[in-house]
Amino acid sequence: xxxxxxxxxxxxxxxxxxxxxxxIALIGLYALLGxxxxxxxxxxxxxxxxxxxVLGIFLMVLAVLWFxxxxxxxxxxxxxxxxxxxxxxxVILSLVILAAALPFLGFQLSxxxxxxxxxxxxxxxxxxxAVVISLCGSVGVFYLFTTVxxxxxxxxxxxxxxxxxx
Amino acid sequence: xxxxxxxxxxxxxxxxxxxxSASGASTSNAGAxxxxxxxxxxxxxxxxxGGPVDTAARLIQPVLEKELGTNVEVxxxxxxxxxxGYTSLANAxxxxxxxxxxxxxxxxxxxxxxxxxxxxxxxxxxxxxxxxVDPMVIAVQADSKYKNLKDLLExxxxxxxxxxxxxxxxxxxxxxxxxxxxxxxxxxxSPVHFSEGASQASTxxxxxxxxxxxxxxxxxxxxxxxxxAKVLGVMDKERAEVLPDVPTFSEEGYDVVAxxxxxxxxxxxxxxxxxxxxxxxxxxxxxxxxxxxxxxNLGLTTSYQDSAEYGKFWxxxxxDYKKVLPLxxxx
Amino acid sequence: MDVLNELMMGFAEAMTWQxxxxxxxxxxxxxxxxxxxxxxxxxxxxxxxxxxxxxxxxGSIIMLCAIFYGTTYGGTITSVLLNTPGEAASAITxxxxxxxxxxxxxxxxxxxxxxxxxxxxxxATVGLVLAAKPLGSLGLLIGPxxxxxxxxxxxxxxxxxxxxxxxxxxxSGALGLLISMIGIDPVMGAPRFTFGMDRLLDGVSFVAxxxxxxxxxxxxxxxxxxxQTVTQTPGLRALLPTRTDWKRSTPAFARGTGIGFAMGLxxxxxxxxxxxxxxxxxxxxxxxxxxxxxxxxxxxxxxxxANNAHANGALIPLFTLGIPASPTIAVLMxxxxxxxxxxxxxxxxxxxxxxxxxxxxxxxxxxLLLVLNVPLVGLWTSxxxxxxxxxxxxxxxxxxxGAYTINFSVFDxxxxxxxxxxxxxxxxxxxxxxxxxLTLVLGPLMERSLRESLDISHGSFSIFFDRPITMxxxxxxxxxxxSPLLKLRKPAALVAEDPES
Numbered sequence: 001x002x003x004x005x006x007x008x009x010x011x012x013x014x015x016x017x018x019x020x021x022x023x024i025a026l027i028g029l030y031a032l033l034g035x036x037x038x039x040x041x042x043x044x045x046x047x048x049x050x051x052x053x054v055l056g057i058f059l060m061v062l063a064v065l066w067f068x069x070x071x072x073x074x075x076x077x078x079x080x081x082x083x084x085x086x087x088x089x090x091v092i093l094s095l096v097i098l099a100a101a102l103p104f105l106g107f108q109l110s111x112x113x114x115x116x117x118x119x120x121x122x123x124x125x126x127x128x129x130a131v132v133i134s135l136c137g138s139v140g141v142f143y144l145f146t147t148v149x150x151x152x153x154x155x156x157x158x159x160x161x162x163x164x165x166x
Numbered sequence: 167x168x169x170x171x172x173x174x175x176x177x178x179x180x181x182x183x184x185x186x187s188a189s190g191a192s193t194s195n196a197g198a199x200x201x202x203x204x205x206x207x208x209x210x211x212x213x214x215x216g217g218p219v220d221t222a223a224r225l226i227q228p229v230l231e232k233e234l235g236t237n238v239e240v241x242x243x244x245x246x247x248x249x250x251g252y253t254s255l256a257n258a259x260x261x262x263x264x265x266x267x268x269x270x271x272x273x274x275x276x277x278x279x280x281x282x283x284x285x286x287x288x289x290x291x292x293x294x295x296x297x298x299v300d301p302m303v304i305a306v307q308a309d310s311k312y313k314n315l316k317d318l319l320e321x322x323x324x325x326x327x328x329x330x331x332x333x334x335x336x337x338x339x340x341x342x343x344x345x346x347x348x349x350x351x352x353x354x355x356s357p358v359h360f361s362e363g364a365s366q367a368s369t370x371x372x373x374x375x376x377x378x379x380x381x382x383x384x385x386x387x388x389x390x391x392x393x394x395a396k397v398l399g400v401m402d403k404e405r406a407e408v409l410p411d412v413p414t415f416s417e418e419g420y421d422v423v424a425x426x427x428x429x430x431x432x433x434x435x436x437x438x439x440x441x442x443x444x445x446x447x448x449x450x451x452x453x454x455x456x457x458x459x460x461x462x463n464l465g466l467t468t469s470y471q472d473s474a475e476y477g478k479f480w481x482x483x484x485x486d487y488k489k490v491l492p493l494x495x496x497x
Numbered sequence: 498m499d500v501l502n503e504l505m506m507g508f509a510e511a512m513t514w515q516x517x518x519x520x521x522x523x524x525x526x527x528x529x530x531x532x533x534x535x536x537x538x539x540x541x542x543x544x545x546x547x548x549x550x551x552x553x554x555x556g557s558i559i560m561l562c563a564i565f566y567g568t569t570y571g572g573t574i575t576s577v578l579l580n581t582p583g584e585a586a587s588a589i590t591x592x593x594x595x596x597x598x599x600x601x602x603x604x605x606x607x608x609x610x611x612x613x614x615x616x617x618x619x620x621a622t623v624g625l626v627l628a629a630k631p632l633g634s635l636g637l638l639i640g641p642x643x644x645x646x647x648x649x650x651x652x653x654x655x656x657x658x659x660x661x662x663x664x665x666x667x668x669s670g671a672l673g674l675l676i677s678m679i680g681i682d683p684v685m686g687a688p689r690f691t692f693g694m695d696r697l698l699d700g701v702s703f704v705a706x707x708x709x710x711x712x713x714x715x716x717x718x719x720x721x722x723x724x725q726t727v728t729q730t731p732g733l734r735a736l737l738p739t740r741t742d743w744k745r746s747t748p749a750f751a752r753g754t755g756i757g758f759a760m761g762l763x764x765x766x767x768x769x770x771x772x773x774x775x776x777x778x779x780x781x782x783x784x785x786x787x788x789x790x791x792x793x794x795x796x797x798x799x800x801x802x803a804n805n806a807h808a809n810g811a812l813i814p815l816f817t818l819g820i821p822a823s824p825t826i827a828v829l830m831x832x833x834x835x836x837x838x839x840x841x842x843x844x845x846x847x848x849x850x851x852x853x854x855x856x857x858x859x860x861x862x863x864x865l866l867l868v869l870n871v872p873l874v875g876l877w878t879s880x881x882x883x884x885x886x887x888x889x890x891x892x893x894x895x896x897x898x899g900a901y902t903i904n905f906s907v908f909d910x911x912x913x914x915x916x917x918x919x920x921x922x923x924x925x926x927x928x929x930x931x932x933x934x935l936t937l938v939l940g941p942l943m944e945r946s947l948r949e950s951l952d953i954s955h956g957s958f959s960i961f962f963d964r965p966i967t968m969x970x971x972x973x974x975x976x977x978x979x980s981p982l983l984k985l986r987k988p989a990a991l992v993a994e995d996p997e998s
Contacts, residue, residue: 016925016926017926020922020925020926023922024668024672027672027675028671031675031690034689034690035689038682038687038689039687048682048687048689049689051674051678051944052675052678052689052690055671055674055675055678056675058667058671059668059671059672059675062664062667062668062671063668065664066662066664066665066668069662069664083717083718083921083924083925084718084719087717087718087719088717088718088921091713091716091717091893092717092914092917092918094893095713095893095897095910095914095917096911096914098897098910099897099907099910099911099914100907102897102901102907102910103907111894111897114890114893114894115890115891115894118886118889118890118893119886119887119890122886123884123886123887123889123890125884125886125887133887133890133891137890137891137894138894141894141898145533145898145902146205149530149533151206151902152202152205152206152263152905153898153901153902154901154907215821215823215826215827215830216819216820216821216827216830220827221834224827224830224831224834225834227831240828240831242827243699245681245683245941245945246681246682246683249681250680250681250683250698250699250700253681253695253698253699254698254699257695257696257698263905282687283687283688285681285688285695285698327955330952330953356952356955357952358949358952358953359948359949359952360949361683361945361948362683362765362945365764365820365821366764366765368820369637369764369765369814369818369820370640370641370949372637372818372820373637373638373639373640374637375640375641375642375953376953388819388839388841388843391843392841392842392843456837459837460834460837463837463839464839
């Protein structure tokens with residue numbers, strides 16, 4: 001969605017594209033097989049599996065069409081964006097760890113660590129600033145939501161932490 | 167105060183407290199501080215907004231907030247005749263922060279039918295309180311050629327399957343009512359399932375896309391007032407106080423009695439303290455004078471039952487509907 | 498004129514200084530709360546209901562309307578500034594709104610959104626005053642078959658959202674439909690594609706999906722050093738729309754109002770359908786359709802106007818039929834019930850003054866939305882002064898909060914993460930995201946109305962061809978689908994003029 005796809009990021013080789021097409025065809029196949037199990041319907045009209053089956057076939061056809069299109073015009077200029085593997089890895093991994101930690105460590109502690117990682121370690125905005133912002137973002141947001149807005153956020157369930165009610 | 171009979175019409179939904187021992191033992195001490203400050207209680211409504219289940223839930227919401235001392239959010243999760251909402255209620259954590267408005271027979275029937283593949287059993291829910299019992303009625307367009315019940319049913323016999331009637335989803339109360347009518351009278355009304363709830367059904371009826379509305383008293387009372395529907399019969403033993411001119415089915419010579427009961431339930435296994443608090447708050451809200459009078463205005467007569475009674479009510483319904491289940495199963 | 502007199506009486510009732518104060522406070526609180534993740538109109542109103550409990554009916558309903566307008570607008574603010582839609586109705590605004598933010602035009606987007614909401618809301622309310630009765634019965638003409646045909650028209654707009662590759666747009670649309678089918682089948686009750694997870698029986702949460710594919714994938718595709726221009730802080734002058742902006746927005750306002758109002762009349766349509774259809778219409782009919790997706794003002798003006806016109810139009814079925822057409826209207830209906838009023842035609846007969854007071858308060862709410870939010874646009878956009886790396890960290894945190902609070906479960910956080918990766922993959926393959934959002938919203942509606950139609954016709958598809966409205970709608974869909982084929986024969990000279998190529 002960003003405007004940065006000006007040409008410097010033209011994918012090297014067509015492999016990513018081919019993999020994408022294969023994945024979409026496989027999703028279509030999965031949908032088709034899954035919906036056959038659900039039953040396509042009776043004389044009274046389509047059943048639970050009718051739409052997914054149609055969509056599955058449709059997706060497979062589209063993937064093939066796309067593949068053929070790509071072969072016809074191999075130099076097709078796309079707006080596809082490339083991305084920075086390190087950024088993706090760091091963000092996804094930190095989010096997964098955060099989500100996994102939330103129910104155990106509670107919102108305040110895990111979000112504090114999460115923000116410290118992103119602000120202090122990755123963005124390097126200076127430790128004092130990072131600590132202050134992380135505190136606001138974790139403890140501050142927690143109290144804003146739970147006491148002011150009556151929206152509950154996770155609290156720690158691990159023993160030493162749950163004792164002090166973080 | 168209206169008569170108890172009318173009260174039966176309002177839907178009651180709770181599950182029997184008796185059957186709910188199973189899952190929540192681990193959270194035994196969790197109840198003492200319920201509801202925690204700042205934690206809102208979600209009240210799941212398994213039907214679309216505007217139907218009787220939703221209306222009743224929204225009416226008790228503020229009293230419930232006052233009684234529990236926390237926010238109560240009414241959340242609609244319509245679809246599959248209530249199954250989507252019920253499933254999500256049954257799968258919620260039994261901590262008291264998720265409760266649901268439920269209607270029977272759907273709540274007892276959905277888990278009974280294997281073909282539906284319901285991901286919950288009746289025992290996964292624990293009843294809290296019944297609020298209303300709402301008898302079924304059958305209504306036609308105000309300008310319909312059918313003057314009375316007999317006209318309609320005779321015509322339906324003559325043209326089997328060609329007259330459509332609304333339901334609020336397969337195996338909902340309306341579907342059973344239609345099946346019972348067909349069984350008892352030899353008519354052949356054809357059900358059209360509006361699986362999101364009563365407001366979709368009455369919209370389609372108002373737009374004359376479906377000729378016959380099968381619903382509860384509370385749904386037709388306003389339509390009748392506006393001159394948009396002609397109520398032909400009440401499926402109850404006695405006439406309804408709010409519809410004094412409408413004969414019952416048995417007066418017309420058909421033995422059909424059907425009603426929707428509505429109430430409140432929680433995922434099974436609530437800590438005892440929490441269950442008690444919720445039950446008390448619900449009782450206070452359901453029996454609150456202003457709530458009762460607002461419900462009366464809508465044709466919903468309050469018929470409170472506590473969790474134990476409501477559980478028994480559920481069990482009885484389960485037995486009753488087991489017998490008629492084949493009538494509504496796909497051929 | 499009787500109507501005018503009664504409306505004036507309504508204004509007289511509504512315009513006490515207390516009521517105005519309530520409305521002002523409600524609108525302000527609503528906006529602030531709407532900006533926070535995970536709190537949309539429904540939760541926002543539930544949160545603030547205690548404030549209204551002890552007010553008289555007019556006061557409490559005025560305040561609720563104001564809160565409602567405020568929270569809705571709050572959702573737009575995050576869509577535009579942070580590319581993280583707070584709720585379904587403003588999801589599509591994120592596409593062009595965020596692109597505008599990237600080039601320093603956030604203020605313009607927010608101002609236009611506020612003005613569009615005001616225009617859409619006000620015109621729809623005028624419609625309510627002038628012709629509630631006939632319009633209400635117009636909505637009833639839409640039975641299940643017509644509803645189905647209408648959804649088909651919506652899906653046909655996919656081709657408008659296609660950009661350059663129809664195949665990729667269709668893939669995006671088909672994936673959206675498949676995702677919408679996860680969970681319990683809305684008719685028969687059979688669980689589909691739940692991978693054995695109970696959490697998925699309920700379907701994947703729409704908000705988690707859109708936050709993932711828009712907001713998270715945006716952050717994931719950030720490349721240090723490349724996106725220097727990202728989120729420029731607009732200068733003071735750049736806060737205000739230029740004359741060109743106004744000129745370009747006007748047709749979008751008009752189309753948005755028309756679409757939103759018409760959809761609002763139909764029970765069962767939600768505001769997000771209106772904003773999506775309006776976006777599709779801009780893509781199809783706007784003079785500047787080629788700029789859409791790259792920060793065109795129409796992409797903000799249309800949908801934002803449409804969803805507010807929808808919200809106000811949806812009051813017509815509530816007032817004339819007693820049917821709440823969408824979840825947010827249901828909240829308002831709850832307020833009526835609290836006050837012991839039955840929404841419906843009897844309201845005007847039995848509580849005429851109050852009914853007109855409520856209508857007057859809708860006008861007041863719309864005006865307040867405008868006078869409160871336009872001056873605040875500068876304040877909101879100053880969020881962007883925060884350096885991007887810090888902002889990104891905080892946005893991530895807010896997205897986690899937003900996803901978590903949908904069901905108070907970490908599950909939705911994982912759903913969001915997965916869809917962030919899906920969004921990244923789609924961007925990598927140059928598959929457009931808008932069609933997916935469109936079908937994600939329309940899929941369940943399509944399936945349900947098809948089943949209902951076939952129930953009515955006892956299984957015969959002829960029902961779609963012997964009803965005039967259905968027929969016309971399906972023909973419109975056909976024309977829309979075929980229109981790109983016609984365009985293929987566009988003379989090469991014209992293609993060359995295309996600013997895109």
